[in-house]
Amino acid sequence: MVSKINNKNDSEIVQPQGSLGLLALGFRGLIAWRKTRLNHKNKQNSHHDLLNTNDEKE
Amino acid sequence: MMKKNKKVLLVGWDAADWKIINPLLDEGRLPALEKLVNGGVIGNLATLDPPLSPMLWTSIATGKKADKHGILGFIEPEPTQGGVRPVNSTSRKCKAIWNILHHHGLKCNVVGWWPTQPAEPINGVMVSNFFQKATISYKKRWDVTDGAVFPNNMTYLLKSLRIHPAELTEAHILPFIPHAEKIDQDKDQRLAVLAKIIAEAATIQSVSTYIMENSSWDFMAVYFDCIDHFGHAFMKYRAPKSDLISDEDFEIYRNVIDGAYIFHDMMLERLIKLAGEDTTVVLVSDHGFYSGHQLPARLPKIPAAPALEHRPFGIICMNGPDFLSDERVYGASLLDITPTILSLYGIPVAHDMDGKVLTTAFNNQLKVNYIDSWENVEGDFGMHPPHLQENTINAAAALQQLVELGYIDDPGEDKNKASEMAVKELKYNLSRVLSSSAKFNEAIELLEELKLTDTDDYRFILDLAKCYLRVSDINMAKENIRFLKSKENINSDYIYILEGVLLARQNKIHSALRVLKKAEERLPLLPGLLNELGQIYLNLFRYKDAQNIFEKILDIDDENASAWHGLSIAFLRQYDYENAADSALNALGLFYHFPQAHYHLGEALFYLKKYKESAEAFEISLIMNPKLIKSAQWLKKIYTIKIKDSKKNSVIDSLLMNYMKGEVIIVSGLPRSGTSMMMQILQAGGIAVLTDNIRMADNSNPKGYYEYEKVKSLVKETAWLAEAKDKAVKVIAHLLRFLPPEYNYKVIFMQRDIYEVVSSQQKMLGRSSETYPLVIAQSFEKELEKVQVWQTKEPNIDLIYVDYSKIVKDPYPVLEQINSFLNHHLDVENAAKVIDGSLYRIKTNS
Numbered sequence: 001m002v003s004k005i006n007n008k009n010d011s012e013i014v015q016p017q018g019s020l021g022l023l024a025l026g027f028r029g030l031i032a033w034r035k036t037r038l039n040h041k042n043k044q045n046s047h048h049d050l051l052n053t054n055d056e057k058e
Numbered sequence: 059m060m061k062k063n064k065k066v067l068l069v070g071w072d073a074a075d076w077k078i079i080n081p082l083l084d085e086g087r088l089p090a091l092e093k094l095v096n097g098g099v100i101g102n103l104a105t106l107d108p109p110l111s112p113m114l115w116t117s118i119a120t121g122k123k124a125d126k127h128g129i130l131g132f133i134e135p136e137p138t139q140g141g142v143r144p145v146n147s148t149s150r151k152c153k154a155i156w157n158i159l160h161h162h163g164l165k166c167n168v169v170g171w172w173p174t175q176p177a178e179p180i181n182g183v184m185v186s187n188f189f190q191k192a193t194i195s196y197k198k199r200w201d202v203t204d205g206a207v208f209p210n211n212m213t214y215l216l217k218s219l220r221i222h223p224a225e226l227t228e229a230h231i232l233p234f235i236p237h238a239e240k241i242d243q244d245k246d247q248r249l250a251v252l253a254k255i256i257a258e259a260a261t262i263q264s265v266s267t268y269i270m271e272n273s274s275w276d277f278m279a280v281y282f283d284c285i286d287h288f289g290h291a292f293m294k295y296r297a298p299k300s301d302l303i304s305d306e307d308f309e310i311y312r313n314v315i316d317g318a319y320i321f322h323d324m325m326l327e328r329l330i331k332l333a334g335e336d337t338t339v340v341l342v343s344d345h346g347f348y349s350g351h352q353l354p355a356r357l358p359k360i361p362a363a364p365a366l367e368h369r370p371f372g373i374i375c376m377n378g379p380d381f382l383s384d385e386r387v388y389g390a391s392l393l394d395i396t397p398t399i400l401s402l403y404g405i406p407v408a409h410d411m412d413g414k415v416l417t418t419a420f421n422n423q424l425k426v427n428y429i430d431s432w433e434n435v436e437g438d439f440g441m442h443p444p445h446l447q448e449n450t451i452n453a454a455a456a457l458q459q460l461v462e463l464g465y466i467d468d469p470g471e472d473k474n475k476a477s478e479m480a481v482k483e484l485k486y487n488l489s490r491v492l493s494s495s496a497k498f499n500e501a502i503e504l505l506e507e508l509k510l511t512d513t514d515d516y517r518f519i520l521d522l523a524k525c526y527l528r529v530s531d532i533n534m535a536k537e538n539i540r541f542l543k544s545k546e547n548i549n550s551d552y553i554y555i556l557e558g559v560l561l562a563r564q565n566k567i568h569s570a571l572r573v574l575k576k577a578e579e580r581l582p583l584l585p586g587l588l589n590e591l592g593q594i595y596l597n598l599f600r601y602k603d604a605q606n607i608f609e610k611i612l613d614i615d616d617e618n619a620s621a622w623h624g625l626s627i628a629f630l631r632q633y634d635y636e637n638a639a640d641s642a643l644n645a646l647g648l649f650y651h652f653p654q655a656h657y658h659l660g661e662a663l664f665y666l667k668k669y670k671e672s673a674e675a676f677e678i679s680l681i682m683n684p685k686l687i688k689s690a691q692w693l694k695k696i697y698t699i700k701i702k703d704s705k706k707n708s709v710i711d712s713l714l715m716n717y718m719k720g721e722v723i724i725v726s727g728l729p730r731s732g733t734s735m736m737m738q739i740l741q742a743g744g745i746a747v748l749t750d751n752i753r754m755a756d757n758s759n760p761k762g763y764y765e766y767e768k769v770k771s772l773v774k775e776t777a778w779l780a781e782a783k784d785k786a787v788k789v790i791a792h793l794l795r796f797l798p799p800e801y802n803y804k805v806i807f808m809q810r811d812i813y814e815v816v817s818s819q820q821k822m823l824g825r826s827s828e829t830y831p832l833v834i835a836q837s838f839e840k841e842l843e844k845v846q847v848w849q850t851k852e853p854n855i856d857l858i859y860v861d862y863s864k865i866v867k868d869p870y871p872v873l874e875q876i877n878s879f880l881n882h883h884l885d886v887e888n889a890a891k892v893i894d895g896s897l898y899r900i901k902t903n904s
Contacts, residue, residue, distance in 0.1 A: 015229070017227040017228065017229040018226075018227055018229050018230060019229050019230070020229070020230055020233055020256075020321055020324065021324060023221070023230065023256070023259075023260040023263065023264075023321075023325075024263065024321065024324035024325045024327070024328055025267070025328055026263045026264050026266065026267025026268065026325075026328055026332075027219050027264045027265070027267050027268040027271075028267065029264075030219060030221065030260070030264045
C-alpha cells in the first residue's frame with residue numbers, strides 16, 4: 001500500500017515500512033507513516049480474516 | 059535597540075566535522091547544507107578543553123567557560139538521595155541565551171539541548187535532553203521523564219511524536235548498512251546501537267518540526283547528538299580501512315558515517331524550510347571528530363576516554379539577511395555563538411561572557427552594545443526558581459555530612475562510591491578548564507587536592523607536572539614527574555616528553571633535544587611531541603629544522619594552530635616574511651585568541667612594510683595579553699618612526715612608563731673585532747662608559763679592555779644594568795640575546811673580517827698562526843647570523859654595524875655616522891684622536 005504525503009509542497013511517497021525521508025520530514029512524515037502502516041496492517045488482518053473465513057467455509 | 063522581527067534557528071550537530079562534510083559537499087550529497095554554505099559564512103569553530111558535550115553545549119548557550127557556567131561533566135552527584143544522576147540544568151549557575159531572550163519578551167523554543175533537564179519555564183517550549191531517550195523495551199509503557207517538557211501540558215501530545223528504535227524497519231537501516239542481512243544480531247549489537255541513534259534523532263526532528271509549525275517563535279534551538287554517537291560507534295569502519303578492522307566489518311559498516319551526515323542534511327532541509335526564508339540559520343558543532351589515521355587506534359581506560367576522539371575544531375555556518383554570502387569567518391570559538399546571536403537581536407552582550415561577536419561575518423557595520431553582566435539584572439528570565447538551582451559538589455558534601463551526623467541514612471556503599479567518583483571527575487574537569495584558561499595556580503590547588511584522594515590516577519599527577527612547568531615551579535614539576543616514573547601502569551613515552559619539556563624549561567636545551575628525540579623514535583607522529591621538538595629547534599636557532607618539524611605536524615593535521623604558529627616563527631627567523639605572515643594568519647584562523655600568533659603576525663607585517671596592519675596585530679596581542687610588553691615596544695617603534703602618530707604614541711608611552719627603565723649604549727661584536735677601541739672612541743667622544751678595569755691592559759690590548767665583570771653573568775643576573783643607564787658598556791655578541799627587555803638599547807656592533815678575528819684570537823692565546831681553526835670560524839659566523847636574527851625580532855634594539863677596517867683607515871665618515879646614531883652626543887674630533895691605526899696588526903691581505 002502506497003500513499004502520498006502532500007502538505008506545504010512537500011511530497012514523499014509513504015510506504016508501510018517507512019523511510020528515512022519520512023523521518024526527516026518530522027512529525028508530518030511520522031504521522032503519515034504510522035497511518036499508512038496501520039492501514040496496511042488492518043488490510044492485511046482483514047485479508048487474513050477473510051482467508052480464514054473461507055477456509056472455515058470449505 | 060532590540061530588533062523584534064528577527065528569527066534565528068540554531069541547529070546543533072554534535073561532533074560534525076568539515077573533514078567529513080567537505081568531500082560529501084563536493085559529491086553533491088548534502089544539498090541543504092551546500093545551499094546554506096554557499097549563501098552564508100562558514101568557518102572552524104574552536105572547541106574548549108575538556109571537550110565534553112554537556113560543558114561545551116552550555117558554553118555555546120551562555121558564551122562562558124565552564125568555570126563560570128558550572129556544568130562540569132556528564133554526571134553529577136544526586137544531591138538528595140545520594141548516588142549520581144546525569145547532569146541537570148539546575149547545576150547551571152548563569153543565564154543561557156534563551157533566558158536573556160525571554161527577558162526581552164522573545165519567544166524561544168529549545169529542543170534536546172545539553173543539559174536542559176528539567177526544562178526551564180521559558181516563554182515558549184523547552185523539551186529537555188532526557189525526552190528522546192528510549193529507556194524501555196518496545197510496547198512497554200514508555201513514560202516521559204518528569205520535567206522533560208515545558209509547558210507540562212504539552213507532554214502528552216509530544217510523547218506521541220517519539221520514535222522507539224524497535225519501530226524502525228529495514229527501510230531506515232539499509233541506507234546506513236546496505237548489507238545488514240549479514241549481521242548476526244544475537245552476537246553483534248551494533249545494529250541495535252544504530253537503530254537507537256536513528257530513533258533518537260528522528261524524535262528530536264519530529265518534536266522540533268511540530269513546535270515550529272504550531273507556535274510562533276523568535277528563537278528556535280535544536281540539538282542532535284547523533285553524529286557524535288555515530289562517530290564513537292562507527293568512525294573506525296570508515297575508509298581508509300584501518301589494519302585493526304576486519305574486512306568483513308569494514309564492508310558492513312563503512313557507509314554508516316556518511317549516511318549519518320546525509321540523514322542530518324535531510325532533516326536540516328526540513329528545518330530550514332519550516333523556519334522560513336528570512337530566518338537566520340546558525341549551524342554549529344561543539345568539536346570535530348578524528349577520522350582516518352588521526353583516529354586513536356585504542357582508547358585508554360580512563361573516564362571520558364571517548365573524548366580523545368574529538369578533534370578540536372567543530373563547524374560553524376551562518377546564513378541569513380545580516381550575514382555575508384559565500385565567505386569565511388576566521389578564529390571563531392564556540393564561546394562566540396551567544397554574543398553573536400544576541401547582537402543579531404540588538405541585545406547587549408555581557409562583558410563577563412568569554413566569547414566575542416563575530417563581527418567580520420556581518421554584511422554591514424554592526425553596532426554591538428555591551429552590558430557588564432546579565433547575571434546581576436533582576437527580572438523574569440524564565441529560569442528555575444533559585445531554590446532549585448544547585449551546586450551538586452557542595453550538595454554531595456552536605457549530604458555526606460548529614461549521613462555522618464546521623465540525620466539521614468547512608469545511601470549505600472555503591473551510591474557513595476559513585477558520588478565520590480562523580481565529584482572527582484567534576485573537579486578534574488574544572489582543573490582542566492582552569493588550566494586551559496591559564497589559571498594554573500587555581501588548577502594546581504584542585505589537582506593537589508585530587509592527588510591526595512587518589513594517588514593511582516596518573517591524570518592528576520601528569521596535569522600537575524604540566525601546570526607546575528607552566529608556572530616555572532621546576533622542583534614541583536620534577537617531583538611529580540618522579541612520582542609518575544614510580545608508577546607501573548603509565549606509558550613511559552609521555553614521561554619522556556614531560557622530561558624533555560622540563561629540561562627545556564631549565565635551559566638544558568641539548569639534553570631536552572636528546573630526550574625528545576628518543577621519544578620521537580617511539581611516537582614519530584605525535585603532534586604534541588613534535589611541537590615540543592619544534593620549539594627546541596627554534597630555541598637552538600635551527601630554523602630550517604624547526605620549519606621541517608612544524609611542516610611534518612601539518613602533514614598529519616593541517617589544523618594544528620600551534621604548528622602554524624611555530625612555522626610562522628621559523629619563517630620569520632629565516633627572513634621569509636610572506637610565509638611567516640601567512641602561517642601566523644593560518645594559526646589565527648584556527649584560534650583567534652592567540653596573542654603570541656598576533657604578535658608574530660605583527661612582526662612579519664612590519665618587515666613587509668605594512669605598518670598599519672602590523673600595528674593592529676600588535677595592538678590585538680596587547681589587548682589579549684597586557685603582559686606582552688614587547689608588543690607595546692613594537693607599537694612605540696611603529697608610531698614613532700613609521701606612522702608618526704603622536705596621539706597613539708602618548709598612549710603607548712603611558713603603557714611603557716612603568717615598565718621601561720631607560721637607554722643603554724652597547725658596544726658589541728666578536729672578541730678581537732675592535733670593541734675595546736670603540737669603547738675608547740666613545741669615552742674620548744664624551745660618552746660615559748661602564749667599566750671596572752678589572753681586566754688590565756696587556757700586549758693584545760695596550761689601551762685596555764674596557765670591560766665590566768658583571769656582564770659575564772648576564773644570563774643569570776641583569777640588575778646591574780641599572781648602572782649602565784645612559785652609559786656605554788661592552789657586551790660580546792654571544793650574550794646580546796640575554797639583554798632584558800626593560801631597556802632600550804643602542805647597539806654599536808663591530809664587524810671585522812672573520813679571518814682577522816680568529817687569527818687575532820689565536821695570536822692572543824699564543825697559538826700557532828700556521829693553522830686556521832675553521833670550526834671556530836664557522837661557529838663565529840653562525841653567531842653573527844644569530845645577532846642578525848636577534849636584531850630583527852627585538853623591538854627595543856637600534857643597531858648600527860661599524861666596519862673595523864674602515865674606521866681605522868678613514869675614521870671621520872664612520873664617526874659621523876655613529877654621532878648621528880647617538881643623536882649627536884659624540885664629540886667626533888676628540889673621538890678620532892684615539893684611533894690608532896698601528897694597532898691594526900692582523901689584516902686579511904697581510
